[in-house]
Amino acid sequence: MSAIHAAFEDTDAALVPYITAGDPTPDATAAQVRALAAGGADVIELGLPFSEPIADGPTIQNAIQRALDAGMTPDRFLDLVSGLDVDVPLVCMTYFNLIYQYGDDRGIEPFVEAAADAGLAGLIVPDLPVEESDALKAACDAHGLDLVFIVAPTTRGERLERVLERVSGFVYVQARLGTTGARADVSDQTHDSLARLAEADVPRAVGFGVSKGEHAREIVAAGAEGVVAGSVFVDIIAEKGTDAADELETTARELKEGAVAGVAPRPERT
Amino acid sequence: MSDADASETSGKFGEYGGQYVPEALMPAISELDDAYRRYVLDNEDGFMDDFRARLRDFGGRPTPLQHAETLSSRYGFDVYLKREDLLHGGAHKLNNALGQVLLAKYMGKERIIAETGAGQHGTATAMAAAHLDMDCEVFMGERDINRQRPNVFRMRLNGAELNPVSTGSGTLKEATNEAMREWATTVEDTHYVIGSVVGPHPFPTMVRDFQSVIGTEAKRQAEEQIGGLPDSVVACAGGGSNTMGAFDAFVDDDTVSLVAVEAGGSGLKIDEEEGLAPNSASLSIGEEGVLHGARTKLLQNQDGQILESHSVSAGLDYAGVGPELADLVDDDRVQAVSVDDDAALEAFHRLSRTEGIIPALETSHALAYLEDAEDLGENVVVNVSGRGDKDLESVVEETEKRDIDGAPSMGVFE
Numbered sequence: 001m002s003a004i005h006a007a008f009e010d011t012d013a014a015l016v017p018y019i020t021a022g023d024p025t026p027d028a029t030a031a032q033v034r035a036l037a038a039g040g041a042d043v044i045e046l047g048l049p050f051s052e053p054i055a056d057g058p059t060i061q062n063a064i065q066r067a068l069d070a071g072m073t074p075d076r077f078l079d080l081v082s083g084l085d086v087d088v089p090l091v092c093m094t095y096f097n098l099i100y101q102y103g104d105d106r107g108i109e110p111f112v113e114a115a116a117d118a119g120l121a122g123l124i125v126p127d128l129p130v131e132e133s134d135a136l137k138a139a140c141d142a143h144g145l146d147l148v149f150i151v152a153p154t155t156r157g158e159r160l161e162r163v164l165e166r167v168s169g170f171v172y173v174q175a176r177l178g179t180t181g182a183r184a185d186v187s188d189q190t191h192d193s194l195a196r197l198a199e200a201d202v203p204r205a206v207g208f209g210v211s212k213g214e215h216a217r218e219i220v221a222a223g224a225e226g227v228v229a230g231s232v233f234v235d236i237i238a239e240k241g242t243d244a245a246d247e248l249e250t251t252a253r254e255l256k257e258g259a260v261a262g263v264a265p266r267p268e269r270t
Numbered sequence: 271m272s273d274a275d276a277s278e279t280s281g282k283f284g285e286y287g288g289q290y291v292p293e294a295l296m297p298a299i300s301e302l303d304d305a306y307r308r309y310v311l312d313n314e315d316g317f318m319d320d321f322r323a324r325l326r327d328f329g330g331r332p333t334p335l336q337h338a339e340t341l342s343s344r345y346g347f348d349v350y351l352k353r354e355d356l357l358h359g360g361a362h363k364l365n366n367a368l369g370q371v372l373l374a375k376y377m378g379k380e381r382i383i384a385e386t387g388a389g390q391h392g393t394a395t396a397m398a399a400a401h402l403d404m405d406c407e408v409f410m411g412e413r414d415i416n417r418q419r420p421n422v423f424r425m426r427l428n429g430a431e432l433n434p435v436s437t438g439s440g441t442l443k444e445a446t447n448e449a450m451r452e453w454a455t456t457v458e459d460t461h462y463v464i465g466s467v468v469g470p471h472p473f474p475t476m477v478r479d480f481q482s483v484i485g486t487e488a489k490r491q492a493e494e495q496i497g498g499l500p501d502s503v504v505a506c507a508g509g510g511s512n513t514m515g516a517f518d519a520f521v522d523d524d525t526v527s528l529v530a531v532e533a534g535g536s537g538l539k540i541d542e543e544e545g546l547a548p549n550s551a552s553l554s555i556g557e558e559g560v561l562h563g564a565r566t567k568l569l570q571n572q573d574g575q576i577l578e579s580h581s582v583s584a585g586l587d588y589a590g591v592g593p594e595l596a597d598l599v600d601d602d603r604v605q606a607v608s609v610d611d612d613a614a615l616e617a618f619h620r621l622s623r624t625e626g627i628i629p630a631l632e633t634s635h636a637l638a639y640l641e642d643a644e645d646l647g648e649n650v651v652v653n654v655s656g657r658g659d660k661d662l663e664s665v666v667e668e669t670e671k672r673d674i675d676g677a678p679s680m681g682v683f684e
């Protein structure tokens with residue numbers, strides 16, 4: 001079992017926060033990661049900023065812009081990850097072109113190798129559907145990285161099976177159509193998506209719109225093994241800048257407590 | 271079977287193409303691929319007959335292939351203008367927009383979204399949507415809104431809602447990002463009408479097929495007027511839809527040179543420090559990468575971040591290009607050249623003054639290339655992709671900054 005999968009097994013309900021590395025400065029990220037871990041994060045998603053984030057809503061787009069303006073690059077990102085001393089598995093979320101261009105020769109191998117060396121546990125690539133993922137999957141397998149895929153509300157039938165065959169670490173259940181961003185409520189599509197994924201042999205973490213402890217509770221009570229929350233943390237960083245650590249920790253704790261509170265009513269997994 | 275034919279099934283053009291999009295869009299793209307095969311390739315329910323009839327009655331096809339007398343004597347070879355500027359809406363864009371909006375209708379979609387740079391594609395989509403009674407929303411960068419204002423009004427008049435995009439440099443790349451995000455949100459009832467031969471499969475192939483009427487007509491007209499094939503076909507290239515539309519019928523005719531003219535902007539270089547390229551010449555100086563759903567040639571830095579492009583012409587101002595065109599350039603079947611802002615403006619004035627046709631600034635790039643082209647042969651077809659009415663404000667402003675031979679005074683009469 002991979003480190004990411006094991007992190008889900010080690011807890012009743014996992015919290016997977018996302019922040020953009022380098023926001024607002026490259027030096028701020030390490031303290032943010034430590035704060036999230038202290039607040040109860042089980043796996044942390046670190047965004048490697050790409051100039052054209054087509055899967056992200058305005059909150060994360062702005063974070064990406066701040067990080068790029070502050071000088072975040074793939075090399076600095078990997079250096080930063082190497083220097084982090086947290087026990088929580090780290091997943092890099094980025095777009096395909098950055099992976100493809102890394103190193104002297106074009107191709108995915110150099111990035112995956114460097115990512116594994118830096119201590120990353122997995123990758124999420126929101127613009128890489130299973131159809132285009134053969135080479136990246138093979139490289140991730142060779143270097144012991146998980147490749148996490150997103151399952152959308154529109155992913156059904158044979159497509160869903162193909163995604164589930166290939167996913168490892170956890171499956172990222174997209175709670176609603178659209179882009180990333182905090183929302184006021186939990187989407188009704190969540191129950192439906194979790195039901196379709198009942199057979200998955202990896203943990204299911206629901207994201208897109210999760211911003212409150214109450215959301216986390218509802219999602220876990222609906223059967224999920226974890227929740228992913230990004231924009232709520234990114235908003236804190238947007239407001240507090242380099243002083244965000246305390247509030248990140250408090251908010252992580254609130255979400256984690258919410259998730260854990262959802263465990264008792266959670267149906268047994270078939 | 272040429273690469274082009276193979277692409278109908280695989281969506282790959284050599285190394286290029288593919289489907290690099292968020293998972294939420296994949297089912298819609300498969301559905302579109304299926305509809306494309308049935309309606310466009312197999313003419314199910316008479317779709318293609320319906321499409322051709324509408325292109326004729328609503329669009330005004332066929333457009334003429336006109337011998338340009340003054341240009342021909344200037345250059346010493348015969349110049350034939352394929353007059354897409356006379357298509358309804360004033361550019362080739364309607365060929366694709368009408369095809370896709372009609373397809374969306376056949377697919378049972380209720381709503382249309384589109385991105386636009388110059389506003390020509392947005393205008394064509396708004397017209398087609400009004401014609402076919404569909405709701406339409408267009409995403410357009412703020413900078414482009416300011417430099418292409420007449421088209422903004424035209425879209426509104428046709429009942430489209432316009433969404434200004436202020437991120438980045440406020441041009442076509444950002445408008446495309448935003449349209450893709452909107453599509454990922456509303457994909458169940460909405461079709462995204464991409465405006466060029468870019469994006470994930472099946473768009474590059476499908477848009478080419480809708481635009482290929484340009485070359486098919488030109489070929490027949492050349493046969494009638496010159497008794498055979500032209501020696502070369504010249505077209506400007508932004509995303510490359512007028513380009514592929516003009517070239518497709520000639521790709522297998524080895525004697526015909528195909529020349530794609532890109533925007534050289536103010537210089538054919540890349541400024542890594544500033545994160546910009548003062549041009550839009552992705553075929554000429556771009557590197558392979560992935561943007562907006564396809565692997566293609568891109569203006570990007572060493573890390574793979576996409577650069578801000580530049581051109582005096584909003585419709586060419588884009589960091590990517592269609593994957594099929596990238597492949598045809600690698601295969602040496604298409605020659606990629608570039609023309610800078612100054613030369614394009616000169617060509618704009620030249621055609622206006624000497625032929626009585628005010629071309630789009632995009633098209634002006636193709637026309638400018640004739641000035642220093644060698645080896646184009648005796649008979650040269652230039653695709654006049656659009657008319658320049660939309661560009662008048664920009665042209666006034668840009669002409670005042672320069673000393674252009676023979677340009678009229680652009681001052682207002684006192």
Ligand SMILES: Cc1ncc(COP(=O)(O)O)c(C=O)c1O
Binds near residue numbers: 389391466633656657
């Ligand atoms: C008149 C005209 N020509 C050319 C273009 C460039 O697009 P493409 O390269 O797809 O033909 C545009 C785009 O807006 C246009 O309006």
